[in-house]
Amino acid sequence: MTYVVTENCIKCKHTDCVSVCPVDCFYEGENMLVINPEECIDCGVCEPECPVEAIKPDSEPDIETWLALNTELAGIWPVITEQKEPPTDAAAWKDAENKLTLLSREPAKV
Amino acid sequence: MNATANTVPNFASDQEVRWCPGCGDFAILAQMKKVLPTLGVKPENTVVVSGIGCSSRFPYYLETYGMHGIHGRAPAIATGLKRTRPDLQVWVVTGDGDALSIGCTHLLHALRRNVDIKILLFNNRIYGLTKGQFSPTSLPGLVTSSTPMGTAHEPLHPLSIALASNATFVARSVDTNAKHLGEVLRRAAAHRGSAFVEIYQNCHIFNDGAFDFAKNPAIRDDHIVAIAHGEPLVFGKNRDKGIRLDVAGPEVVTLGGEYNEPDLLVHDEKADTNTIAQMIAGMRHPLMPEAIGVLRDVDRPTHNDLMRDKTPDPKSRETAVNRLLHGGETWTVA
Numbered sequence: 001m002t003y004v005v006t007e008n009c010i011k012c013k014h015t016d017c018v019s020v021c022p023v024d025c026f027y028e029g030e031n032m033l034v035i036n037p038e039e040c041i042d043c044g045v046c047e048p049e050c051p052v053e054a055i056k057p058d059s060e061p062d063i064e065t066w067l068a069l070n071t072e073l074a075g076i077w078p079v080i081t082e083q084k085e086p087p088t089d090a091a092a093w094k095d096a097e098n099k100l101t102l103l104s105r106e107p108a109k110v
Numbered sequence: 111m112n113a114t115a116n117t118v119p120n121f122a123s124d125q126e127v128r129w130c131p132g133c134g135d136f137a138i139l140a141q142m143k144k145v146l147p148t149l150g151v152k153p154e155n156t157v158v159v160s161g162i163g164c165s166s167r168f169p170y171y172l173e174t175y176g177m178h179g180i181h182g183r184a185p186a187i188a189t190g191l192k193r194t195r196p197d198l199q200v201w202v203v204t205g206d207g208d209a210l211s212i213g214c215t216h217l218l219h220a221l222r223r224n225v226d227i228k229i230l231l232f233n234n235r236i237y238g239l240t241k242g243q244f245s246p247t248s249l250p251g252l253v254t255s256s257t258p259m260g261t262a263h264e265p266l267h268p269l270s271i272a273l274a275s276n277a278t279f280v281a282r283s284v285d286t287n288a289k290h291l292g293e294v295l296r297r298a299a300a301h302r303g304s305a306f307v308e309i310y311q312n313c314h315i316f317n318d319g320a321f322d323f324a325k326n327p328a329i330r331d332d333h334i335v336a337i338a339h340g341e342p343l344v345f346g347k348n349r350d351k352g353i354r355l356d357v358a359g360p361e362v363v364t365l366g367g368e369y370n371e372p373d374l375l376v377h378d379e380k381a382d383t384n385t386i387a388q389m390i391a392g393m394r395h396p397l398m399p400e401a402i403g404v405l406r407d408v409d410r411p412t413h414n415d416l417m418r419d420k421t422p423d424p425k426s427r428e429t430a431v432n433r434l435l436h437g438g439e440t441w442t443v444a
């Protein structure tokens with residue numbers, strides 16, 4: 001089992017999750033984070049930290065797409081180990097729906 | 111049985127894992143699930159025995175045989191099991207309270223007898239399950255619910271105790287140091303005889319950050335030294351420090367000036383005596399960097415080896431028991 005980051009994170013990217021993960025398994029894209037399912041130890045501490053409830057256990061229904069996406073993007077994005085400021089327009093995107101089309105597959109600029 | 115089933119056995123059980131979010135136990139469980147399938151021992155030939163405490167919930171979460179035993183007695187239960195079923199691979203999962211308070215003598219005697227069991231001691235320096243009282247490994251001054259003024263006494267040091275008990279395999283690792291922990295667990299499994307592994311485990315709720323010096327990526331390289339057989343003890347973020355053996359004991363030196371790598375202590379896990387291993391175990395934060403890795407790995411006949419020729423056949427055992435039970439008075443009270 002693992003936890004995965006889902007749609008709500010896109011264009012929010014609060015990174016509260018990063019500061020609590022004991023094994024540093026979050027990876028950063030241009031406008032979203034993902035979890036590396038290979039490294040996640042299932043401790044669940046990040047789930048309640050996310051202000052937009054983007055993090056879910058992979059036991060949730062219809063999570064397969066997100067699991068595949070987390071696995072794939074964790075392989076090409078850089079690791080993020082420290083919390084940073086969210087994008088200035090994060091609040092505006094908080095309740096937006098169907099954000100998947102807005103996902104950038106580009107890695108974060110570090 | 112499904113003949114097409116994956117040939118790599120899955121050691122994860124279907125039980126819901128119940129530790130606090132963020133607990134270091136999750137990291138150890140994740141490693142065990144990775145390591146066990148690589149050992150060539152089938153789940154049905156693997157047994158995990160535990161005592162009482164947060165760590166002792168371990169057997170539920172692995173699809174092996176298991177026993178959630180009584181407090182501190184896991185080594186005794188495991189000894190009996192290994193004695194009667196030498197074909198099984200037997201693990202003991204215990205904590206600082208279970209192994210060093212309640213069951214301390216069981217631990218010592220299992221190690222001195224070299225019972226072929228693998229003992230994992232999750233050291234979080236606190237009683238977690240009972241909500242945060244000091245444990246025998248709590249550091250002096252730790253304020254807990256049972257020590258509002260701070261703990262008064264010196265802690266026990268698991269590695270020093272294991273070495274003093276003449277354990278044939280003694281190692282230490284850190285819960286979230288996945289690669290290191292995986293390797294130490296593999297080495298423990300491969301050892302013939304008692305393997306003792308202390309794992310620094312963060313209790314996220316009642317003693318958070320107890321091992322920050324060994325876990326925090328920003329500082330850990332200056333506070334831990336990863337030891338390896340035949341290698342000098344070098345450490346530091348820039349690998350510019352080392353441990354040299356002075357007449358007064360191990361000392362930290364900076365490399366590049368008066369001392370260089372050839373002056374350093376070279377680790378020998380096969381040494382005949384455990385004197386140097388004890389010195390390495392005695393290196394403690396914050397005065398010294400703490401060692402992680404295998405401190406000692408030597409061969410000695412196991413408990414089963416020593417007992418094999420002495421096992422009475424069942425018949426003569428019956429006679430012996432009968433003699434004992436029907437032996438009459440041993441002494442006469444005047």
Ligand code: SF4
Nearest residue numbers: 009013014015017050
């Ligand atoms: S806290 Fe939530 S929204 Fe923020 S980066 Fe983590 S998963 Fe994304």
Ligand code: SF4
Nearest residue numbers: 021040041043044046
């Ligand atoms: S569940 Fe734990 S290990 Fe997994 S991503 Fe969240 S904090 Fe990290």
Ligand code: SF4
Nearest residue numbers: 130133164238313314
């Ligand atoms: S009390 Fe501490 S050791 Fe026990 S499950 Fe919670 S975090 Fe882990």
